[in-house]
Amino acid sequence: MSEQHHCTEAARLAALRQLAILDTPAEERFDRYTRLAAAALRVPIAAFVLVDAERQWFKSRVGLDACATPRSIAFCSHAIAAGDTLVVPDARLDQRFCDNPLVTGAPGVRAYAGQPVYSVGGEPLGTLCVIDTVPRAFDAQALRLLRDLAALVQEELNRDLLVRARDAAEAGLRELNEHLEARVLERTRALHDNNELLRQEIARREQVESSLRHNKQRVRNVIDTCLAAFVGIDEEQRITEWNPAAEKLFGWSRAEALGQNVGTLIVPARLRERHDAGMARFQITGDAAMCSQLLELPALTRAGDERIVEMSINHFEVDGQRFLAAFLQDVSARIAAQQALRAKEQLLDAVLEAVDVGVVACDAAGAITLFNRAARKLHNLPPAPAGVPPSLPDGRWFGSHQLRQPGSLDALPDDMVPLRRALRGESVVNVPVEVVVADMKPRLTLVSGRPLTGPRGERLGAVVAINDVTDLAESRGRIVESEERLRTIADNVPALIAYIGPDLRYRFANERYADWLGLDPAAMLGRTVAEAMGELFYGERRAALEACMAGSARVVEGEVRRYGHSRVIRSSYIPHVRDGVVLGAYVFSTDMTAAREHERQLHALAHTDHLTGLPNRRAHEQRLAQAIDRAHRNGSALALASLDVDHFKQINDTLGHGAGDAVLREFGQRLAASVRVTDAVARLAGDEFVIVLEQVHTAAECATIGRKLLDAIRPSFFVEGRILPVTASIGIGWSARPERRALAEAADRALYRTKEAGRDGVSVEQCRDG
Template identity: 35%
Template sequence: MPVVALGPTAKPEEPRTNLHPVHEWHAAPLPADEAKRLHLLHSLDLLDTPHEEVFDRVTRVVAELLEVPIALVSLVDAHRQWFKSRLGLDVCETARDVSFCAYALHSERLLLVEDTHADARFAGNPLVTGAPHVRFYAGVPLRSSGGLVLGTLCAIDTKPRTLSASKQAALCDLAATVEREIVQREAARETREIQEVDRRKLRLSESRFHTIFQQTPTGKAIVDLDGRFIEVNPKLCEITGYSADELVSMTFQQITEEADLPEDMELVAELLDGARKTYSLAKRYRRRDGATIWVDLCVALIRDERGEPLHFVSVAQDITSRKHSEQMLRDYRQELERRVLGRTSELTSSRAALQTITDNLPVLIAHVDADLRYRFNNQVYRDVFGVDPAALRGKTVRDAIGAATFERCLPYFRRVLAGERVTHEDIVYEGAPSRIWNATYIPEYRRDKVVGFYIMSQDITETKRRENQMRSEVMLDALTGLPNRRALAEQLALYVDAARADDMPFALFFMDLDGFKNVNDQHGHDVGDALLRQVAARLKKTTRAGDLVCRLAGDEFVLLARGIASSSACSRIAQDICRAIGRPFDLANGEARLGTSVGIAMCAAGFDTSAEALLAQADRAMYEAKRKGRNGFRFASMPADAAPAIDACLEAAGEHAMHH
């Protein structure tokens, strides 16, 4: 079959011909999806590649079947058409503005020009008026899996001709063969991209885990199913006094105080049996130097995808100082009670002496009879409640402390009148609402019969304040001041329990910032930290006062919104979040722009699910939002009425990107 040159100056393998129209000629308009089409074409690694038999085989069949001198697999680039396979031409590309195939991009099935001289679109084309003097053209669009036209399979002749319906169908069938090859390569590219994304996520996850494991101020360990340490962090070595090499040759049973081991092993067995997912307890470790320390231990069991146990993850916090303080406080109370009881017993015959002693003790002391009327009060009642102790004698406890407080205390009063020594913690008296008390009720016996009881109430306001402060520090993220992962776990469990009891629906929004890594890498971690604090403040300002905004780690945040029962309400919240994070952030050396991908999981009242499952669903939905274009949101389980809102949000996000 003869080879046709495109003009007298064309040479084999020239990158482009330089043909000039001799008649008025208008190039084909650009398709509406031109940018997407070119992006996909360039990503498939087809342009400027060697000949491949899979494509050449098709052009040979086209030339033979249609009896044409030229058959091409043409890919239409931004300014050229490049021939992946060519038969009958000695050049590998031509300018796009004289290309017939550029017109074929707009064809639904087949662009057929039986006589170019009779077609106003092509009569003045340089390839018609000059070499190779195209008189006949038939081109079938080659589409991607998403319907984008990348090029054509075309047949060209230098004389006019007609093409029967059967040969048109055959040409379309051969084009489908080429199209299938292109789609397969597209799928392979997407698979490679997904695998690369998964690898990046895995590397990031491993990096985050390593940082959290090694640098957090709590002891952490990975422990095998027999109790042997697999990996330990520096803080656990500091707590136990052992080196990492020493610990990984030992089991947790070896460093646990023997008296605490049975409870620990029982909880481990419940984990392995599936009766619980985590457990916490206070236990004692034996340090390398022989000393005993207290730790607050939290343990979780990690299972594989089939549900089989793999290993334990444990977190230990040294609470030795707290335990010593608690023991000193208990010893003090017991000694105080012993002294008061001893002195009270000795001085029952001397009311004046009793009053003098009790008035100088820093506790509320009272004597109550079986009818719950005061028989004695010390002077501390005057200091706390502003009432003369003498005025309380004969008055009922209910009248003195108020009906609400009395109802809370009544069960304890009944127990002490039944002969039981009772401790009542965390009492708040109506007359002193800013203080918290710990009361001990001691029965008074006469002839083996309880005739009343003694009340000793100690002010533990400062102790409770310190405990709450310690708890707040454990439950807050140090960088942003938001509740942390531990706080989220507690609150989410409460939300799920409430929803399961048909009490209150809620929605969980899992957020991951888009573009944060670039800012962090470009400007440094100090700027990244400042940016995270701004994001936290903006999220709190955007959400309702009763909503819970938490920071998990890195640039991941979670919002719990109670009382949300419709996808439209969730969509509005997600749109508000996307818009809020999409506004510029002020940095010390300029500004930064971020987006956020949001995954939404809804939990309706009465719906039975777990906190872990709900969080995982929202996490997966967030990654789906990233795959769909970022700075948008997706539902974990797509409600029908959520689609329009999502589309609107994505459209708004697109407009925002165009303007910036």
């Protein structure tokens, strides 16, 4: 680790420690964003992660059990190192993560997107990330939403630190202003007393003058040590006082500022006309409209940029001449923080208006503060005017006349209304409530809610989420009737038959699922394909299901393993369409295990050498043609190696064909072990072997490969209890623009040269076209 990186990491960890947030309990202010991220991006896992020195710790998480993992395997560590959004569409195909325990094991990470979250000083502290257990690409809209939510998390993370700094600065400024005002008043009284003494006691002039000099120095010390900028101005707008804090704020030294026109020096050009008019009025009347007020105004610095300053100004007279004394404090950071908070609130309001779940909130007194679009639709209410709190005709949400328990005509007692219960401190989960609104069909809803509390546990109000499940409840009744009609027929058909709704949940499954896969058809109902059949099964059929739900029939064939037994299942997905709308999918699956096994055996017999288990001549011809096609597409070179066992006939004649077969098997195994997985070794006949070598860039590289093969063959063979020396002759043809015939002929000519040279060697010939 370089010294620069070490310093950066140390600063980052120091910023993280300063927040004092590690290993703290879960907080709703972060949890709401991880839930929003998971829901908006439709992923099973979302987390707000803080990256410590040796671990990544989850401050908030959805869909994860673990609260921390080692940093060495953390995706988020890569994200903060990159300093930008990290997107991994398929971790299994990414060299950085393909062997990561989080990918190979639980939770089975496939797709990942993480946006860094920074401290006030710009150090990356962690990420807001989303994770899917299946490969996927995140479009620009999804990544923009992730960045927006991460910005909200970042503001929430740094809010307390900014608020503490602002409060401390404001308290210091107030204390300083009070102190300065007291000192100015004290000085005024002293000056008045001294003037009286001068008139009454001329003899004490020297003593009075000494006292005045002392007081002046004391005021100078106060002004010079003041944390707020102090600017003194005469009635001609000339600067008479300019303390060190003013030098720091505006960039001009005291020597440069004294005597300068204050409007030209620090008032922005667009405001100078109004400033000059006010100063002219002050010259005539002695009245300054801004005096004795606390104002926020833009001020100009030496660099030409503007700062928002909080200013208090007073006027006084000395020897008949009017002066203004102004104290100024830079509040740009506070204003920016306030603007950021307002932007966050606007974004949160927009998200709540966009979701299809009704959301209602109230303050600690029970007054409605939020009634989103989905809630208004459920209650048949128009939008509230901008800036006006939402309300209902009776001033309450869910008045007793509007609610009742499902199946009952009695109104729900007011103290049992979910929002009231949440306001009392209860956590309400999926409470069934029937909403009755005039001139509307009653709606069945599931309501969940919880109290809202502040950082110190103070009660702020309550919030509830309302899910309208009316249509779902009605459709379930129809599905039950349909299943009863289908089951008698379907249970007796020698195939898997199922019906899947648009939400990818099983609504029907016949008894063959129990016979073939050991699954209880009744337990499958209401579960998603992934839940009932497993993520692997769903991943292989996801594209077919999506196409079917879009209206196109699909056929998928794959292996399904259950209880140690494997079946090849061929599934047809047929869309159920009514009036142009896809209502679901019919699934018909047949067992193709026996047919595919027969095909596999036939293919193996036709393409495998029975002695060595290597590909035979037919398989070699196919692989060579495929390699040539790839080389043409990629513009790459190709090599073909021909190999013979030296003096193989002598081995057969002296030791017998059994020993010869053993030599050929060992010879083939050594060749296969010596080449890359992308290279194809085959036995053509007798002791003739070939190797297709892809991505070999030069003819000289072929010679290196040939020597490696010779080194693999030369160690003695142990055949039928005997140590047998075996060598090989190798010829390699190489071409930059390979053609099958020319490549084979070049390899044969090179092999012939090797044998003429005494065998146990390698020769390389470059094709004329290459």
